[in-house]
Amino acid sequence: RYARSGRSDLAIELFQALAERHGEERVVDDALAWMVMHLASAEAAHHQAASGRASVQPASARVGAFETGVQGAAAVAPLGGFDQVVIPASAPADRGPPGAREAQRALALFATIERTRPRLAARPELQLAQAAAQRSAGQAAEATAVYRRLAAAPLSGPEGECARAELWISDPRSACPKPLVHCVRAGEKPFLDGKLDDALWQSARTMQLQSRYGEDEAWxxxxxxxxDDEFLYFAAVCTRVPGMQYEASAGPRPRDADLSGRDQLELLLDVNRDWSSYYRFQFDQRGFTAEACAGDAAWNPTYHVATAGDERQWTIEAAIPLSALTTAAPPRGACWGAAVKRIAPGVGKQSWGRAASFENAAAAGLLMFE
Structure with missing residues (x-):
């Protein structure tokens, strides 16, 4: 509940206390896994930095596994019967670029898990989070070793595909193992009206949304x-689902609207490719929206949305400030994880990415910036 309502700091403190007092309980594994993946999340780190809240603000001196306040010496925080988390002095937690602090904490916690819970540390999703934290901490060689190990594992599933995609990003001479789309650079800003008749949409690469079961031929x-250097632009054209009711909007758009029962789209953006956390933007045909950052629905960025349509189809056009997503505009060649999903309640689902794994973040494709 804390993590979904903007207080991940309290969630970490709670999970920390749980690990200290009930380290033998199975639920502790899930708590520790969540902490590693949350601390490795560039999206969560950017949101926390923008809101002025530290990733962890312990309410007590005893529960402070991720606060150091120590300069020039190792900072050790107690985990009671579980173990100790050590953040090395060579990379103080309060220095470095955005996300570096959290990455160091993720790596410190992962090292503890490797020593005390090796089966938990072997989970592919934690390995990917570890590698993302290593890249954020400047440990590229260590991250590559993790990716090679995961890529070579038998029956590695979507996480193995993520590892192979990471290796491909470093050496893109063969075919990309994931769905790939290039994000074109706009020569001029579009006029947001939902009509999609601006020059940038004529040159943009299309992502065809597909259903896993092939029942979407009619929609x-x-x-x-x-x-561009200021915005990420998103657009979609959706054929109306036969038999579905499409009500017009009445009144102003609310924040975090209830989109249940509506034909809707989701745009997922994984900025640092940890393949577990992402920004989520939801849109329906009325132009109503909802957003979440790494599962936190209290995140409410300011962005611009327009809709249009006719009896046959509806369109969405959005401009999302890059500053809401990251500290610097992505350079040419940078890659984010990305997925687009459509939900037609009671009818079916479509996605760009791996449709067979609709709910798995590791099934996202790659967005390469031009």
Missing amino acids: PAVALLAR
């Missing part, structure tokens, strides 16, 4: 992405 959809 196809495509999505597009583009960028």
Whole structure:
């Protein structure tokens, strides 16, 4: 509940206390896994930095596994019967670029888990979070070793595909193992009206949304992405689902609207490719929206949305400030994890990415910036 309502600091403190007092309980494994993945999340770190809240603000001196306040010496925090987390003095937690502090804490906790819970540390999703934290901490060689190990593992599933994609990013001479779309650079900003007749949409690469079961022939959809140095632009064209009711909007758009029962789209963006956390933007045909950052629905960025449509289809056009997503505009060649999903309640689902794993963040594709 804390993590979903903007207080991940309290969630970490609670999980920390749980690990200290009830380290033998199975639920502790899930708590520790969540902490590693949350601390490795660039999205969560950016949101916390923008809101002025530290990733962890212990309410007591005893429960402070991720606060150091120590300069020039190792900072050790108690985990009671579980173990101790050590944040090395060579990389103080309060220095470095955005996300470096959390990455160091993720790596410190992961090292503890490796020593005390090796089966938990072997989970592919934690290995990917570890590698993302290593990249954020400047440990590229160590991250590559993790990816090679995961890529070579038999029956590695979508996490193995993520590892192979990471290796491909470093050496893109072969075919990309994931769905790949290039994010074109806009020559001029579009006029947001939902009509999609601006020049950038004519050059944008299309992402065809597909259903796992092939029942969507009568209601196809495509999505597009583009960028400039200020905004990430998202658009989609969705054929109306036969038999579905499409009500017009009445009144102003609310924050975090209830989109249940509506034909809707989701855009997922994984900025640092930890393949477990992401920004989520939801849109329906009325132009109503909802957002979440690493599962935190209290995140409410300011962005711009327009809709249009006719009896046959509806369109969405959005401009999301890059500053809401990251500290610097992505350079040419940078890659984010990305997925687009469409939900037609009671009818079916479509996605760009791996449709067979609709709910798995590791099933996202790659968005490469031009």
